[in-house]
Amino acid sequence: MQQEAVLKKAGLSVTESRKTILELFFASEGALAHADIEKHSSINIDRVTVYRTLQTFVESGIIHQIPTTDNTILYALCKDSCEAGHHHDEHVHFICVSCNKTNCLDDVMVPMVKLPKGFLPIQTAMIVKGTCIDCRN
């Protein structure tokens, strides 16, 4: 079980809920929102548990968050290199306006940018909206 290994590596208890949610992420094409998980047909986990699990996964470096402009947070699996408190996912995220899937472009690094004097950057996110490769016919 890949899921168990991930949980153990993160120092988390291995529970049914966590395995199931993690499985969803592994099986999923793109990023997932809370609602996607809660409403997934094959899942029957309490809303509250979903909230708490996502939070735990973020804190443990298992998933990372993707900002949006629709009162939603998207989550996607981290690379192996991520650790608790120190994520390492400075890649670009692509939101397709056609199929509405959000993909991690793992190979496209977020470029550096020169900030005005006095601004000290800690973390940078880059979100590109457009048409994804599957939707370009």
Added chain:
Amino acid sequence: MQQEAVLKKAGLSVTESRKTILELFFASEGALAHADIEKHSSINIDRVTVYRTLQTFVESGIIHQIPTTDNTILYALCKDSCEAGHHHDEHVHFICVSCNKTNCLDDVMVPMVKLPKGFLPIQTAMIVKGTCIDCRN
């Protein structure tokens, strides 16, 4: 009145609510969330009107949205050059983790980035988290 001019230029009716909300944006240091406006002491506008006004302002190119990872949308004034349906605010946004203010870095353009073959970009956002100039003592 600067507010009236902006509304008229956008082809919108000039109403008290709109002037008041616009005034808040002009007076504000950083970006505003819906809750900031609704809860602002000097304001007494119905929640629904705030929602509708923000939506109208976005559609009219008066304000633009800033994505976040906290189930919130931030809004900030557009430059003059923005028009309905065609925003022109491809600047970097800076979220200070200390004072929690979000600033438009109007002079820092979002850099181009080379996407994998097949991905067609329409709009790009860049959000930098860190410590702002006011919070660096």
Added chain:
DNA sequence: AATGATTTGCAATATTGTTGCAATATTTTT
């Protein structure tokens, strides 16, 4: 298998967002 620690689900509550519609305000026409 027993113990202790952690996680889960439920219930209650709070917050946030949406919709229809009548009253009001604004703009346009006369």
Added chain:
DNA sequence: AAAAATATTGCAACAATATTGCAAATCATT
């Protein structure tokens, strides 16, 4: 300037989303 037409607002009701405390269930450790 008044009347008519149009657009906006606030209310009420509702829907959806998020948070908290706590007892029951599950998991890790012995």
